[in-house]
Amino acid sequence: MEKILIKDAHIVNEGSILRGDILIHNGVIEEIAESISAKSGDVHIFDAEGQYLLPGVIDDQVHFREPGLTHKANIATESRAAVAGGITSFIEMPNTNPQTTTVEKLEEKFEIASKTSAANYSFMFGGTNDNLDEILKVDKKSVAGLKLFLGSSTGNMLVDNEAVLEKIFKSTDMVISTHCEDEETIRENLAIYKERYGDDIPMNLHPIIRSEEACYISSSRAIELAKKTGARLHVFHLSTGKETALFDNSIPLAEKKITAEVCIHHLWFSDADYDEKGSRIKWNPAVKTAQDRDMLFQALLDDKIDVIATDHAPHTIEEKDNVYTKAPSGGPLVQHALPAMLEFYHQGKISLEKIVEKMCHNPAILFQVEKRGYIRKGYKADLVLVDLNAPWTVNKDNILYKCGWSPFEGTTFKSRITHTFVNGRLAYKNFKVYDELFGERLTFDR
Template identity: 80%
Template sequence: MDNVLIKNANIVNEGQIFNGDVYIENGIFKEIAPQISAKSPDVHIFDAEGKYLLPGVIDDQVHFREPGLTHKATIETESRAAIAGGITSFIEMPNTVPQTTTIEKLEEKFEIAAKTSYANYSFMFGGTNDNLEEILKVDPKKVAALKLFLGSSTGNMLVDNPEVLEKIFSSTDLLIAVHCEDEETIKSNTAKYKAEYGDDIPVKYHPIIRSEEACYLSSSQAIALAKKTGARLHVFHLSTAKELELFTNKIPLKEKKITAEVCIHHLWFSDTDYEEKGTLIKWNPAVKTVKDRDALFAALLKDKIDVIATDHAPHTKEEKDNVYTKAPSGGPLVQHALPAMLEFYHQDKISLEKIVEKMCHNPAILFQIEKRGFIKEGYYADAVLVDINAPWTVNKDNISYKCGWSPFEGTTFKSRVTHTFVNGSLVYKNFKFYDVRHAQRLTFDR
């Protein structure tokens, strides 16, 4: 690994912005100071020219589709897109083909990532109604979390047996991450609209089919079970204002046993966008009302919501162009998540310090990731340089996802990721990728 000196950067870290230099040695932040001189002639010097230096973003929820769904995406293609968006570490979900519900299949994914990933990586282990024995084999120091689908699952991953669910919550020390939507409510709503429209249901009804009630019923039940059993629970992709009453900002994140995430699309889009975007913004849980979107943003700022993620879940454009019941839910987001949040900064909706807290610091704290998420001496040197005033427009020529499309296509962002460093190595610069793979498996301080 190269030794690197980044000079004249506006460093955003732990609630402060200060101008200084950062020296990286053997992939580690070695020194952070107002001024640092090169230690030897072979040091690579980057003049940040006043750009903002952020810790590498940690995305706690992505679907990179490998193995089994590689016509949509691969770990290689999507981790490459991630570093273009300043995401240097990701945690990937278990609903691949085959599903990651055995230790054997989990290790196979780690092997793929070790060979192909541009960004640091971990994977969640998937729970089912009948794999508790496998769950108990998972080493909490080596695996990010246990993922349970309490709605909207693929394959046999819907965990809908109450006795099994309570046994899992009671038996594991793993952080439990959950997708919460009540399946029976959704089935009933779908049947109602299908009776009227057939398969071609207008997509504007998606947030009514996958309703506020479906989300709240499932989230509240999961939280009640976590409180009963003492399990550590993380609720993915909140989408409604009503669910916010289930969470607290009265205690520090390190002490919370029940935490929450919001995704970029639920902060950016609303039900007013379905007419223009159609199934391109069909996600589960659904993008809901302007009121819900505004409430989520307010809760994020007030620390009821702890982290921002993407739920990056690409499908081909041909798949998304199907009628409502046949168009899959999900979309690609890793390349555009940080630029979207920086757009909110330009709109005076959020500070740079808060963006870094929610996208870098808090995922590291919440998942107890070892020595990442901060620009601190002794930590792994994952870092992103951002030019806060470098407008660019998302188009097919600069979209890096394998699926080749983005819900942000045509959007002009005011800020741009110019450099991405993974473990001290420059892997991306101004729309150019370097074929450098110094990604590492994430480890956890548990």
């Protein structure tokens, strides 16, 4: 592989911004300096022209729908959209069809990704009430972690047997990532509004049905169990301000046993948007109040929340355009997550360095991803070049998701991702994803 020399970039990395050059050889960062001279004719020189160079984003929660739900999405289409959004590595969830709850099914997904993924990839292994034997077979060095649905599950993936749950927590030292919503609370709330409205419940009641109480009950129970068993717990997609008080910011991330994530939609939207967006912003957990949104953002800045992710979960527009009880929850986000966070930078809400910490460095620390998530000598050259002053508007002509829609349609972002490098190879440039695939299976330093 030829060498690539990226010249004159503002390099955003490890809490600082340095203007300089990066030399890449065989997909690995070989040198970082204020100025690097090309020493031979086999170096391809790429002039960044002072644009901002970030580590590739690591998205720790996506649903790419393969196998079994590929009318909505697949690894090929969604990984291309991810690369266009500056996401160079993803961790995909186990609630596909069939579910990823055996080692055999897990390896089948790795095989699909090895042939179709434009980005680097790993998968969560799914826990159920009766697959502890399979959980114990998982190689923690080659799999991202364990996913448990403590609410809002599909198939048989709701883990609601408390004895089994405690046994799982005690039996693995993998990161256990959880979806926390209390099903009993949700069922009671849903029954009230279904009696009043039938199936056509107003969409703005979604955060009342999937309430703050439902989230807090489940999150606090999971944290209590993690403290009791010593398990390594990561709580996905916080949606309430109340939950943020459950998390700690007094120790470095690498030393935390209990961590949290927030998703783009819970930072961007509020319940005031349901009247306009309807089911397009129906997620589980629900988008809640503006106060919740503000508290989540503050907890992110205060390091009580450690990671920003997408929970990318596409459905067809025909599926989303159903009445409340039949419209599925979830939406596509990987292509627009980083531009959305850069919009917050323009608004003065967060620094570029903090965005990189939460989207690149911290997922690598939390999951112990090997040699990714930073711009460092000897690390894989997963890199994203951003023009902070190149406005563009999200529309159907530039959306790359297989489902063909976005909750951000009509939004104009000030920043544009111009180039994405995956393992040192140019995978995306100005709205074009190249056909050649450079994604690799993630490995973990455990």
